[in-house]
Amino acid sequence: MTTGRLRLRPVTAADAEAFLAWRSRADVVRFMYQQPWDRAAAEQKLRAWASAPFADAGDVLVLAVEVDGVVVGETMLKRAQGPRQAELGYAVRPDAGGRGLATEAARATLALAFGVYGFHRVFARIDEENAASIRVAQRLGMRQEARLVESDLRDGVWSTEVVYAILDREHARAAHVGAANA
Template identity: 35%
Template sequence: MTAAGTGRPAPPPPVPLRTDRLTLRHVRPEDAEALLWYYRREDVTRHLLDGPWDAERAAEQARHRSGRKHITQSGFATVLVAELTERGNGAEPGRLVGDISLWAVDETLSHGEVSWVADPELGGHGYATEMARAVLGLGFEHYGMHRIQAQVESTNRASARLCERLGMTREAHLRRNWWIKGAWTDTLVYGMLAEEFTTGGGTAGSDC
């Protein structure tokens, strides 16, 4: 793990990450169809900069994300998909429950940001919480980050609740700072410090 604040990269991350019910692994180009399954939905992409996706966009994004494996400088990311390790809640093993990105905000590599998208068809079972907690652990315990933040479009209540379940603190409400799909929107900023993170912290909620 890197020494916080030095800007020296950590070794490549120990991927795949395994939790009680999920395997988090690097994105592959052949994940395009599985990503399209939920990124084609308007209710999934309404809080994102683009979308819904079509097959061409899904293939492009799967290729792009498959190359984002390690944080070695500011702006670089580790992008993972989370898949079920066993049959659960009507879904077969290997089905994607969502995807998640962690990147370095500045050149010290000690300040990170995380973002996620989850398949709403598999909501209500705590999968998104499990996925996000694993990546917070990666940021704090492997990359040695001292702070990780999440920026959430203010009407995205599901993601705001997820931040709260993870134990992140709401630090700011930025007014009309983000132009999304033809309108200015507000952003909520949540943050967590390394000393606040525990792998057992938070509880799985009813939405994610």
């Protein structure tokens, strides 16, 4: 899948080195609800994701985000327990931030979620302290549905999570308005 500046494609095991640029950083992965990766973890995860099915609740589809052939980030769809629902995730290397790449990649991933996979609702779980990720969700037209106070314990510190979501009809309406304004 391509956008104006990006190419999104399924990850491969060869992407491990690129993913370490952000997934090995504690300041980035603290918002991803996991520990920093080392090379072994990166290789194992990318191998698993590259060959994983995307059919049942809990399955993930991870896409590498490329700019001019260089992997600068990722997007993720995770099938949720609810009927026709998925979770959206996105991340870019810190040195690639601030240029709208995460928004562009996440927008393309939403189009895939609704247009190809036929999801009814897509949501994003975001640490309340992750202001950049919240801004991405808002630019995508997602609305805040919940604020879960001190719902996660990371490294002995409670964090508050916000949930943003968008329905298929809301996404279609926003895409229609965007096309009309183009």
